[in-house]
Amino acid sequence: KGKEILVESDTPKKKKLQEQIDAQMARELEEQQEREDLRMNE
16 A cells, blocks of 8 residues: 555656656747748748
8 A cells, every 4th residue: 555655646746747848849849840930931
C-alpha cells in the first residue's frame, strides 16, 4: 500500500512537467510555422 501513495503523489508532478513540455513544443512548432510562412511570402 505504501507504493500506491508514492505513485499518486508522483503523478501530478509528471503531468505538470508533461504539460510544460507540450506547451514548449507547441510554441516551437508555431514559431517554425511562422518562419516557413514568411519564407513562402518572399
